[in-house]
Amino acid sequence: MPRAKASKxxxxxxxxxxxxxxxxxxxxxxxxxxxxxxxxxKLYRELRDLEEANPKLLTPDSPTQRxxxxxxxxxxxxxxxxxxxxxxxxxxxxxxxxxMRRVTDRLKSGAKVKYCVEPKLDGGSIEILYRDGRLxxxxxxxxxxxxxxxxxxxxxxxxxPLTIEHKGPLTLRAExxxxxxxxxxxxxxxxxxxxxxxxxxxxxxSGSLRMLDPRQVAERRLRAMVYQVVxxxxxxxxxxxSLAKLAKWGIPSHQKEKVCADLDAVRAAIDEIEKSRADxxxxxxxxxxxxxxxxxxxxxxxxxxxPRWAIAFKFGxxxxxxxxxxxxxxxxxTGAITPVAVxxxxxxxxxxxxxxxxxxxxxISNLDIRIGDTVAxxxxxxxxxxxxxxxxxxxxxxxxxFELPSTCPICDSPVERREDGVASRCxxxxxxxxxxxxxxxxxxxxxxDVDHLGSSLIEQLVAGGKVxxxxxxxxxxxxxxxxxxxxxxxxxxxVIDAIARSKERTxxxxxxxxxxxxxxxxxxxxxxxxxxxxxxxxxWSEEETIEKVDAISGFxxxxxxxxxxxxxxxxxxxxxxxxxxxxxxxxxxxxAAVAAEGPLTGYTFCVTGVLTRKRDDVHQSIRDAGGTVHDxxxxxxxxxxxxxxxxKSKLDAAKKHGTVVVSEADLDEMVxxxxxxxxx
Numbered sequence: 001m002p003r004a005k006a007s008k009x010x011x012x013x014x015x016x017x018x019x020x021x022x023x024x025x026x027x028x029x030x031x032x033x034x035x036x037x038x039x040x041x042k043l044y045r046e047l048r049d050l051e052e053a054n055p056k057l058l059t060p061d062s063p064t065q066r067x068x069x070x071x072x073x074x075x076x077x078x079x080x081x082x083x084x085x086x087x088x089x090x091x092x093x094x095x096x097x098x099x100m101r102r103v104t105d106r107l108k109s110g111a112k113v114k115y116c117v118e119p120k121l122d123g124g125s126i127e128i129l130y131r132d133g134r135l136x137x138x139x140x141x142x143x144x145x146x147x148x149x150x151x152x153x154x155x156x157x158x159x160x161p162l163t164i165e166h167k168g169p170l171t172l173r174a175e176x177x178x179x180x181x182x183x184x185x186x187x188x189x190x191x192x193x194x195x196x197x198x199x200x201x202x203x204x205x206s207g208s209l210r211m212l213d214p215r216q217v218a219e220r221r222l223r224a225m226v227y228q229v230v231x232x233x234x235x236x237x238x239x240x241x242s243l244a245k246l247a248k249w250g251i252p253s254h255q256k257e258k259v260c261a262d263l264d265a266v267r268a269a270i271d272e273i274e275k276s277r278a279d280x281x282x283x284x285x286x287x288x289x290x291x292x293x294x295x296x297x298x299x300x301x302x303x304x305x306x307p308r309w310a311i312a313f314k315f316g317x318x319x320x321x322x323x324x325x326x327x328x329x330x331x332x333x334t335g336a337i338t339p340v341a342v343x344x345x346x347x348x349x350x351x352x353x354x355x356x357x358x359x360x361x362x363x364i365s366n367l368d369i370r371i372g373d374t375v376a377x378x379x380x381x382x383x384x385x386x387x388x389x390x391x392x393x394x395x396x397x398x399x400x401x402f403e404l405p406s407t408c409p410i411c412d413s414p415v416e417r418r419e420d421g422v423a424s425r426c427x428x429x430x431x432x433x434x435x436x437x438x439x440x441x442x443x444x445x446x447x448x449d450v451d452h453l454g455s456s457l458i459e460q461l462v463a464g465g466k467v468x469x470x471x472x473x474x475x476x477x478x479x480x481x482x483x484x485x486x487x488x489x490x491x492x493x494x495v496i497d498a499i500a501r502s503k504e505r506t507x508x509x510x511x512x513x514x515x516x517x518x519x520x521x522x523x524x525x526x527x528x529x530x531x532x533x534x535x536x537x538x539x540w541s542e543e544e545t546i547e548k549v550d551a552i553s554g555f556x557x558x559x560x561x562x563x564x565x566x567x568x569x570x571x572x573x574x575x576x577x578x579x580x581x582x583x584x585x586x587x588x589x590x591x592a593a594v595a596a597e598g599p600l601t602g603y604t605f606c607v608t609g610v611l612t613r614k615r616d617d618v619h620q621s622i623r624d625a626g627g628t629v630h631d632x633x634x635x636x637x638x639x640x641x642x643x644x645x646x647x648k649s650k651l652d653a654a655k656k657h658g659t660v661v662v663s664e665a666d667l668d669e670m671v672x673x674x675x676x677x678x679x680x
Contacts, residue, residue, distance in 0.1 A: 009050055010054075013047070013050055013051070013054070016043060016046060016047040017047065017063065019043060020043055020044060021063065021161075021250075023035060024158040044063065044064070047062070047064055048064050051064060060134070061162040065155075066155045066158065066162070066218070075210060076148065077142070077148055077149070078139045078146060078147055078148070079145065080127060080145065080146060080147065082230050082231070083144045083145050084127060085144060085305065085306055085665070086144070086306060086664070086665050087307070087310055087311060087312040088306040088310075088311050088312070089286075089311070090311055090312070090313055090314070091314050091316075096266070096267070096289070096311070096313060097263055099289070103291060103300065103309065107300070112261075113292075113293075114260065114293065115260050115261075115266050115289050115290065115291060115292060116238075116239045116257050116290045117260055117266055117287055117290075118227065118256055118257040118290075119254055119256050119280065119286075120288045120312050120313075121175035121284055122175075122177070122201070122202045122283040122284055122285045123175045123176050123177035123178070123201070123282070124140070124141070124202070124205045124206035124208075124209045125140075125174070125176075126138055126139065126140060126141065126173070126175075126224070127139045127172070127173055127230070128160070128172045128173075128174055128224070129169075129172075130164055130170040130171075131170075132167055133166055134162065135161070135162050135163070136151075137149065137151050138151045143668060144612065144665070150210065153209060153214055153217045154224070155214070156218040157176070157223065159223045159224055159252045160224045160251070160252065161249070161251060168234075170229070170231060170232040171229075171232065172226045172228065172230065172251070173228040175224070175227060176208075176209055176222050176223070176224050176225075178201040178205045178223070178282070179221070179223065179281045180201060180283070183198060183200075183351075186198065186204065186219075186220065186221065200351065201283050202610075204220065205222060208220040208222055209222075223252070224252060225253050226253045227253065227288070229242045236294075237293065238292045238293050238294060239290055239291075239292050240292055243255075259292055269287070270289075273287045274315055277318065278318070284315075285314060285644075286312050287312070287315075288311075289310065289312075289313060290309060290310040291309035291310070296309065297309040304665075305665040305666065318348055319376050319388070320353070320376070320377055321374055321377075322344045322345075322346040322353075323343065323344040324341050324343055324371060324372065324374070324375045324387070325343065325344060325371070325372075326341075327339050327340065327342065327364075327369075327371055329404065331408060331433035332437050333437035333441050334423075334425065334434075334517060335428075335429070335431065336360075337408070337409075337415055337424045337426065338358070338360070338423070339358040339359070339360070339361070340355050340357060341358050341369075341375065341377075342355060343355060348378075348379060353377060355385070356377045356387050357384060357385065357387070358387055359386070360423050360424075361404050361422075361424065362422050364402060367387070367389065368390060368392070369387060369390055369402070370390075370395075370400055371400040371401075372396075372398055372399035372400060373395065375387045375390050376389040376390075404424055410426070411426065411428050411430075411431040411432065413427050413431060429570075432462050432463070435462050436462050438470060438515065439461075440458055441513065441515050442470045444513070446521060447505075448502040448510065448513040449505065449509070450473070450498050451498040452491070453473075457495065460484045460485060461476075461484070470514070470580070471576055471579035471580050473499050473502075475583075476495075476499065477496075478496055502585070503585050503587075506528065506590065507528035507532070507534060507537075507587070507588065508521075508524045508527075508528035509586075510534065510580070510585060512524045514566075514577075516562055516563065517562045518558050518562045519559055519563065520631030520632065522629045523555065523559065523630075523631050525589075526552050527552065529591060530551075530552060531548075531589070532589050533588050533589070534577060534581055534585075535581055538574070538577055538578065542564065545564050545567050549564070553604070553628050554604060556634060556635075597626055598624070598625040599674035600622060600626045600627030601625075602626075603627050603628070603638040603639065604627065604629070604630055604636060604637050604638050605622050605627055605630065605639050605667070606629070606630045606650070607622075607643075608641070608646055608650045609644050609646040611664055621668075621671055622667070622671070624671075625670075625671045632653070633650055633653035633659050636657075637654075638659065638660065638675075639659060639660050639661075639662050639667075639670075640660070640661045641663070641664060642662070643663075
């Protein structure tokens with residue numbers, strides 16, 4: 001009898017594990033849930049209670065063991081045997097045909113080549129290792145040669161099985177994505193608690209992978225989709241067959257691959273993916289074309305940058321038409337009056353867009369945009385919606401022209417437009433809108449990193465007259481913060497402590513937070529290295545300021561004038577700097593460890609787009625190799641390092657100044673081997 005009783009929990013445990021895994025597969029892989037969330041939670045609670053009452057039943061692959069209890073203090077770097085290479089890109093049929101011609105030329109004469117065409121997922125790339133049938137390790141893409149270990153975070157992804165029916169080694173490459181509908185729910189939760197919503201699913205997925213607390217990762221509803229077998233291709237002879245084999249083991253993929261025999265079939269498959277782009281539950285930004293046969297892939301091999309057997313066909317930005325109901329104006333950190341289109345809500349690139357930037361008066365005039373028009377919108381870098389065209393054929397004659405107000409809509413101060421500028425600006429530096437935007441910019445993590453100082457809190461501080469500029473933050477008391485809405489003692493103390501900690505930021509972070517016009521983060525660092533401290537900078541005479549700043553590499557006349565104006569032209573801004581000195585804000589700037597001589601000595605770089613590493617880390621790798629970093633492409637900039645989602649303005653500037661555009665992989669090679677003669 002006792003044995004019969006002991007076997008009952010074991011049988012029920014096995015049944016629950018099988019049932020929950022089956023529901024996870026249907027929901028996260030097949031996107032076809034057969035039970036409600038409430039019913040699922042009931043099964044999960046029963047399994048958890050059963051394991052608590054019978055600890056011997058608990059196994060590492062139980063659904064209850066996906067989320068660890070303890071956050072980590074850091075992420076360990078793992079070097080990989082086979083680098084995660086980038087894909088070469090193309091945007092047109094001619095380059096696609098040239099890629100296929102190179103493939104056939106490199107293979108034996110008469111070899112038949114088939115291609116696998118699949119969607120290019122837009123998320124965060126990872127590597128997954130299974131050993132003896134168990135999920136053993138997961139890493140981020142990193143710089144391709146090494147990545148950060150995120151195994152505990154990957155265990156939270158319910159689409160990814162913890163065990164599979166394969167005992168040999170298996171290394172996979174996958175993309176982690178967030179479904180559009182899940183992102184909407186996540187953003188509703190974030191905005192409800194006062195956090196900024198995610199701009200897009202790609203940023204949310206990539207950022208989630210590197211979080212230190214797996215419990216927070218579990219809340220992000222991540223899904224993994226395998227797109228390549230690296231180690232273990234012996235499980236099949238071709239790429240398409242390997243994905244089918246993985247599916248039998250419950251390993252998720254996009255399940256949208258199509259095998260094609262010639263260029264026409266490949267192009268038709270690409271067109272089909274692009275036409276269905278809006279129907280995918282997740283974001284894609286192109287199609288990937290791979291030689292299907294693994295033996296042929298091995299023969300083709302790779303260059304130092306890309307595999308020769310694959311290429312990405314990139315799609316243009318998504319565009320949508322909608323009605324422009326009104327044009328309102330917003331006042332930014334610099335006082336710029338920006339017109340904003342109020343739109344009939346429309347779906348675009350995975351989000352609902354109800355407003356879009358119109359930039360300035362000139363854009364409205366050049367496009368002849370009128371209130372009541374039907375307009376086309378795109379997302380710049382697939383993040384910021386903007387109006388790009390007007391459908392004048394459907395005008396009724398009732399459309400109205402827009403005129404920018406002559407006074408600030410927030411403080412009623414006069415608006416002026418400089419002779420050399422395109423934006424009209426509010427002339428009152430104490431305008432509440434300018435103060436709010438300045439505080440938000442100052443508190444950003446790349447500037448002074450004032451944690452707990454969110455938009456809602458800033459709004460209350462400015463509206464209540466407690467803060468009129470960034471220096472006033474350091475005069476706030478605990479009682480000042482406690483008097484704000486929905487603010488408990490612990491939360492208020494967190495705000496005061498975060499403000500106090502920000503005093504310890506170095507001078508470059510302080511200058512970045514002040515938002516000096518024309519002077520970006522890298523330039524602020526250069527300026528801070530020359531000045532060393534804020535008091536020393538304030539002690540410069542006007543002539544000394546011009547002389548010192550003009551000598552900084554990459555600083556043009558407009559940047560020099562901007563710094564001169566900060567210190568000697570605008571009395572209100574100088575007074576702000578003096579207030580910050582009085583409050584002991586900012587620490588001396590350490591000298592950057594720049595190589596006296598290195599592979600990149602004599603070359604200057606601007607870095608843009610979405611990269612595989614933090615921007616600061618890429619900048620430092622350039623400096624360590626002796627190179628110089630610019631914030632903008634200008635005369636004398638040697639190279640523009642372009643990641644994903646590069647803005648047209650940077651590429652146009654590169655063309656104008658003769659700057660060579662290179663990839664992140666190109667940069668990595670130059671850091672080691674120097675600049676090739678043909679590019680020098």
